[in-house]
Amino acid sequence: MEERIEHYLQHKYPDRDNIKVTDLHRIHGGASRQTFRFKLSSSQDGRVSERNLILRRDPEGSLIDTERALEYSAYRSFFNTDVPVPEALFLEEDLKWLDRPFFIMEAIDDCEVASPFGISPYGEVRQKIGEQFWTILGHICGTDLDKTELREVVETPELDACWCKELDYWESVIDEDELEPNPLLRAAIRHMRRNPPAPAQRLSVVHGDYRTGNFLYDGEGTIRSILDWEMAHIGDPLEDLGWAMDGLWAYDDPDQPAGMISTNEAISLWEKASGCMVDAKSFMWWRMFACVKGLGIWISSAKEYQGGDNLDPILASAGWLTIGRHNKVLLGLLRADGGAL
Amino acid sequence: MKPDLEVVLQTLATTLFTDFVPHVSDDYQMKTMAMVGVLMIVSADQIDQQADLYVTDNDAIRSVFRTALETMPHSKLPQGVSETAFAEEESYRVSALRNVNNRLRQQLIALHTAVETETSDPAKALNKSIWQLISADVERRIIELPNLEG
Known part of the structure; x- marks a missing residue:
């Protein structure tokens, strides 16, 4: 899957070289989308950069029937406002890349998510x-x-x-x-x-x-x-x-x-x-x-x-x-x- | 049949938690495996309880139907109520009991819909009985998470 994501990101970042996807792993929970985290490294004009990203892909079946375009639009609606959200980068509905629609957004590092069913979760x-x-x-x-x-x-x-x-x-x-x-x-x-x-x-x-x-x-x-x-x-x-x-x-x-x-x-x-x-x-x-x-x-x-x-x-x-x-x-x-x- | 079904499932879950889960390095796989273990423990508990739950619920619903027939003899009750009010279980397989329970609950919804806005005393009393039944059933169907500590 890393290679397929690299191909996609090369397509989205035509000016970048040496695009590499590493540390790809699935995040547990969220059955309405499959959520993966990975590290993207690339170079541009001789400068190497790294960024942690999240990929949210439609599953074959899910808890909630929703359009990923809707979720993507919601993230974009609130980016850089009083409502903290990650930067949504790409929405892709062409199945040729990863078999199912997906979108990619910025990963927020060094954070926790509490269980919704725990006692005194915070x-x-x-x-x-x-x-x-x-x-x-x-x-x-x-x-x-x-x-x-x-x-x-x-x-x-x-x-x-x-x-x-x-x-x-x-x-x-x-x-x-x-x-x-x-x-x-x-x-x-x-x-x-x-x-x-x-x-x-x-x-x-x-x-x-x-x-x-x-x-x-x-x-x-x-x-x-x-x-x-x-x-x-x-x-x-x-x-x-x-x-x-x-x-x-x-x-x-x-x-x-x-x-x-x-x-x-x-x-x-x-x-x-x-x-x-x-x-x-x-x-x-x-x-x-x-x-x-x-x-x-x-x-x-x-x-x-x-x-x-x-x-x-x-x-x-x-x-x-x-x-x-x-x-x-x-x-x-x-x-x-x-x-x- | 020994070992008991619930013992087998509980033991398999314990094996999963002690021998396998700690050695899985991938976070997603580890959490998924742990959830499988939890569901096995819940399954062990439910295997012991399901027949009792359905028999109890089926009897309670039929009892309400009989009350409806006795106290509201001139009312047009939903289809099937008079036939099922005096029926008995034909099989104690969980799947059979569940099918009967689904039919009875569907009829209960129809009966409840018919009487809940009625103002006669028998209808009010029946409505109260239905709510008592529903409340008891809600309590019976709560599945508590197993305590995995210790």
């Missing part, structure tokens, strides 16, 4: 990370849509259609991929349709998977990069907030969503950075939606694995271990919202 730096985490999410919501490349590749819904568009989509995913009926999930969807949220207060970029485990941070507790934008879209600002505070992440500590800082502090930082307000009733709807969407993803992963389309054991794990826990989170929210007895 330890002593949780306060510092929490303050950045919720503020950056506010910046994403507050970004001027007209200044993003993302707007060119995704649909822009009406303010009062954001919730319906998302719920319709994820219910259709569940309809298509469900291998066993889930009475709780179906009851939740019916309840949510009977009790929709208020129209979005504004349209914003929605990361789509903004959560514990989807960002890189360094040893000082500085968030260096927000990752995994493959579900980015335009929608209600509360959607990402509901997803990021979902009880699945960081072991469902209701006082410390995402295993960082208190809920009140998180919302305050988010409101300040985004210029949006959290309406409690609508936010409860988006928190239930986070469970529906999550269950949709886990249901799809179970189907992919069961059908042999993707044999990465992380999909079996998602189908087995995560559905049960997410059902429990959803049941708790439904009870709190009067949707379950």
Whole structure:
């Protein structure tokens, strides 16, 4: 594979010589794309340079059906802004290079990624990370849509259609991929349709998977990069907030969503950075939606694995271990919202 | 049948963790192998539990269906409810129990949809029974991660 990447990069960098790919290895996790890290060395005008890069290639089957162009556009939309992201370099959809579409971006070195399912994943730096985490999410919501490349590749819904568009989509995913009926999930969807949220207060970029485990941070507790934008879209600002505070992440500590800082502090930082307000009733709807969407993803992963389309054991794990826990989170929210007895 | 299925799977997973995982240098392969081990341990646990889970759930759903037939005799209940309310398991193979469970859960969703917005006392009581069933089922189906320490 190194040789094929070298051929591709030679094609993209015609002015460079001695292009060499070394230290190529696959990074665990992220079943929606195969992620590889490698070192690129090359020379130009007699000067030798090295750079660590990331290659994200479509798998044969994945958790999430998304277009890599969308993710690539999202990275480009936020490069050199208040939202830290790596520089996206090349998007390639011609299958002749690596058999499947892929894109290449800058690697962010000397950083960690926490497990989304760990207890207290950020330890002593949780306060510092929490303050950045919720503020950056506010910046994403507050970004001027007209200044993003993302707007060119995704649909822009009406303010009062954001919730319906998302719920319709994820219910259709569940309809298509469900291998066993889930009475709780179906009851939740019916309840949510009977009790929709208020129209979005504004349209914003929605990361789509903004959560514990989807960002890189360094040893000082500085968030260096927000990752995994493959579900980015335009929608209600509360959607990402509901997803990021979902009880699945960081072991469902209701006082410390995402295993960082208190809920009140998180919302305050988010409101300040985004210029949006959290309406409690609508936010409860988006928190239930986070469970529906999550269950949709886990249901799809179970189907992919069961059908042999993707044999990465992380999909079996998602189908087995995560559905049960997410059902429990959803049941708790439904009870709190009067949707379950 | 000895050794027990769950013992074999647990032991294979232990062998994987102690004899193989520590010697894999590639990070991706090492983590994938560790996840395979975790899933083997979970499988060992589930082999012991699955028949009980489905039989318990199937019985509970049929019980709710019988209550529906008794308390709402004049209502038009979803198709299949009256037939399955008094049925019994024809096989205790996990695959057979699972197929029955899927059919029953589909019928339960139809019944729940039909009664949850009804305002009669029997419908309200049935709705409550369905939620009790769902809540118990959610608890039963949670799979805890194995403790790999020690």
